[in-house]
Amino acid sequence: MxxxxxxxxxxxxxxxxxxxxxxxxxxxxxxxxxxxxxxxxxxxxxxxxxxxxxxxxxxxxxxxxxxxxxxxxxxxxxxxxxxxxxxxxxxxxxxxxxxxxxxxxxxxxxxxxxxxxxxxxxxxxxxxxxxxxxxxxxxxxxxxxxxxxxxxxxxxxxxxxxxxxxxxxxxxxxxxxxxxxxxxxxxxxxxxxxxxxxxxxxxxxxxxxxxxxxxxxxSVNEGSGIIVRAVETDWSSAAAWIVAGAIAGDIIIQHLDKDTTQADARLLDVLKDCGADFHWEGDSLHIRQTNALKSFSFDATECPDLFPVLSVLAGACEGRSEITGIHRLEHKESDRAYSTGALLRLLGLDYTAAKDTLFIEGKSSFNGGTISSYNDHRMVMAAAIAALRADSEIVIENAEAVAKSYPDFFKHLQSLQVRCTQTI
Ligand SMILES: O=C(O)C1=C[C@@H](OP(=O)(O)O)[C@@H](O)[C@H](O)C1
Ligand SMILES: C=C(OP(=O)(O)O)C(=O)O
Missing domain, CATH: 3.65.10.10 (Enolpyruvate transferase domain)
Known part of the structure; x- marks a missing residue:
């Protein structure tokens, strides 16, 4: 697809x-x-x-x-x-x-x-x-x-x-x-x-x-009682919407657990650093675009799944942002150091890597074009969110990879008034 x-x-x-x-x-x-x-x-x-x-x-x-x-x-x-x-x-x-x-x-x-x-x-x-x-x-x-x-x-x-x-x-x-x-x-x-x-x-x-x-x-036999458990909303998937709201719109993400142990809730620390406009309304997070997002410095070693979408956020911030933890990216669905680099190049962003840190220079708008998903759901979401700030459309090949974590991603993107079409 x-x-x-x-x-x-x-x-x-x-x-x-x-x-x-x-x-x-x-x-x-x-x-x-x-x-x-x-x-x-x-x-x-x-x-x-x-x-x-x-x-x-x-x-x-x-x-x-x-x-x-x-x-x-x-x-x-x-x-x-x-x-x-x-x-x-x-x-x-x-x-x-x-x-x-x-x-x-x-x-x-x-x-x-x-x-x-x-x-x-x-x-x-x-x-x-x-x-x-x-x-x-x-x-x-x-x-x-x-x-x-x-x-x-x-x-x-x-x-x-x-x-x-x-x-x-x-x-x-x-x-x-x-x-x-x-x-x-x-x-x-x-x-x-x-x-x-x-x-x-x-x-x-x-x-x-x-x-x-x-x-x-x-281990003691805990008895055969009924255990009831609710699965929390996924902060890793929500991260795509949070960055989208911060760089290109106005969005409310519902039912997020504020006191979660989920790694990717750390995104909120980054948002604070870059001066994003967000607040809680009960368990909904409301986030609105700010025109002058500041560059940030963040260590993603403990939350490596944030790396691709954070790179897009960095591209929309003024000045040079730093994301540390490149060594955590190689053994994922794709080699995310490589695939994130490919996305940044497509977007026309200047970046360098030194030791374990990626430095990204922000830009007011990105280039469009065609990119592979590298069969990686996180790359699909990052590329789709980057498209919002591009000067022409972004075509994502093998976009079905998104179903690994978020099968309804494109349906939700459309419901959020973003134009996306399946071309094959
Ligand atoms: O335990 C988990 O649910 C996960 C742990 C992390 O992997 P690593 O521990 O391999 O970094 C993360 O990247 C992965 O998406 C999910
Ligand atoms: C790396 C990931 O998952 P897993 O390692 O469980 O395949 C991920 O979801 O980004």
């Missing part, structure tokens, strides 16, 4: 989808919790669908009821020996550790960009847990077997926090004694907070020292 987005103002009220980070974690917990879990505001993205299908394959039953999901589980009882994680990095790393709780032989695989994302740290974790791996070269598919040994673990957190998330879920529900996980170089810490929050909702308390040492208590 090729989508052409015209320059113009964005105007109206929108509600972003549920957070896929939270939804996938709640699905994992619902599988491990022996009993019923009711999920309100369930996500509908491709990654959410992948997580639901995984827990179904691992033995849970899922019923849609009045817009919510009712999950029944009796622990892990696979109905298939293949688990398909779609394109979700989180599902791959989270559910591999969970599937490892099963003694039998099971294969974890995926599609598209996921097959090109390295998973080396899984080997380290699985071997420490007594699992046997077949012919694993660091990329999916991965086949494992043998009983799971719930014991202390050492994890390298340099590349991704998702390995730790998987281990925390698997061990919190299976530990028979106190277990310690030691993590070197932990990254994406707000995502670890989200993991700990969802585990706590399911009665699993984990403490930690500086995100480096985690203490897991022996």
């Amino acid at each position: 090729q989508v052409s987005v015209s320059p113009g103002k964005i105007h109206g009220t929108v509600c972003a989808p549920g957070s896929k980070s939270m939804m996938q974690r709640v699905c994992a917990a619902a599988l491990l919790h022996r009993g019923t879990t009711i999920i309100h505001n369930p996500g509908i993205s491709n990654d959410d669908k992948a997580a639901l299908e995984i827990i179904r394959q691992l033995g849970a039953s899922i019923e849609a009821r009045d817009g919510s999901l009712v999950i029944e589980s009796n622990g892990i009882n696979p109905i298939s020996d293949v688990i398909d994680c779609g394109e979700s990095g989180l599902s791959a790393r989270l559910f591999t550790s969970i599937a490892a709780l099963y003694d039998g032989r099971i294969t974890i695989t995926g599609h598209g960009s996921l097959l090109r994302r390295q998973m080396f740290e899984l080997k380290n974790i699985l071997l420490q847990s007594g699992k046997v791996l077949e012919d694993f070269n660091g990329f999916l598919p991965l086949t494992i077997s043998a009983p799971f040994h719930a014991g202390d673990l050492n994890i390298d957190g340099t590349l991704s926090s998702q390995y730790l998330t998987g281990a925390l879920f698997a061990l919190s529900f299976s530990a028979e004694k106190e277990i310690t996980i030691t993590v070197s170089n932990p990254k994406s810490k707000p995502y670890i907070d989200l993991t700990l929050k969802v585990l706590a909702d399911f009665g699993k308390e984990v403490t930690h020292d500086q995100y480096e040492v985690y203490h897991i208590s022996p």
Whole structure:
């Protein structure tokens, strides 16, 4: 699918989808919790669908009821020996550790960009847990077997926090004694907070020292009671609308959780720094374009998903902005250091990278043109928002990639009075 987005103002009220980070974690917990879990505001993205299908394959039953999901589980009882994680990095790393709780032989695989994302740290974790791996070269598919040994673990957190998330879920529900996980170089810490929050909702308390040492208590059977959980609105998706409002219009984003642990809520700190005009109306964020946005300096190491859309915001600010954390971008759906550079070049923005920081010179308007999505949902959203400030339309190739987190993105963009047409 090729989508052409015209320059113009964005105007109206929108509600972003549920957070896929939270939804996938709640699905994992619902599988491990022996009993019923009711999920309100369930996500509908491709990654959410992948997580639901995984827990179904691992033995849970899922019923849609009045817009919510009712999950029944009796622990892990696979109905298939293949688990398909779609394109979700989180599902791959989270559910591999969970599937490892099963003694039998099971294969974890995926599609598209996921097959090109390295998973080396899984080997380290699985071997420490007594699992046997077949012919694993660091990329999916991965086949494992043998009983799971719930014991202390050492994890390298340099590349991704998702390995730790998987281990925390698997061990919190299976530990028979106190277990310690030691993590070197932990990254994406707000995502670890989200993991700990969802585990706590399911009665699993984990403490930690500086995100480096985690203490897991022996798992007590939490009973088969009903757990009800609502998925928060996704700040990562809302980020696109927030930047759109700040650079090109007037927009209200509904149902945002102010006190969230979601990493990408840090965008509000950037907005304050650059003098954006925004305020809260209850749980809605109202943001209006300001003509003289100031340049900003921000470290996105802990919230790497903001990078592409922050680069667009930087392009609309007066002067030179700085975004740090380039080293976090390589192993995503695309190499986002490369794809963000390609977008900035298309827009006609001057930028340089030095060590881990990207410096972007702002400009009053951007160039239009055609760009690939690089099969990356975050690049689709960033390019579409940039089009609002361009002097001609921006055509995004392979724009269907947006469904990884936000299938209704273009429908919502149109409802916000932006002209966009599907050209193929
Ligand atoms: O745990 C999660 O939900 C995520 C963690 C982050 O990944 P890393 O920990 O690999 O940085 C983030 O980029 C990803 O979109 C979702
Ligand atoms: C990197 C992302 O997700 P994941 O790693 O879960 O595929 C993302 O959503 O930007």
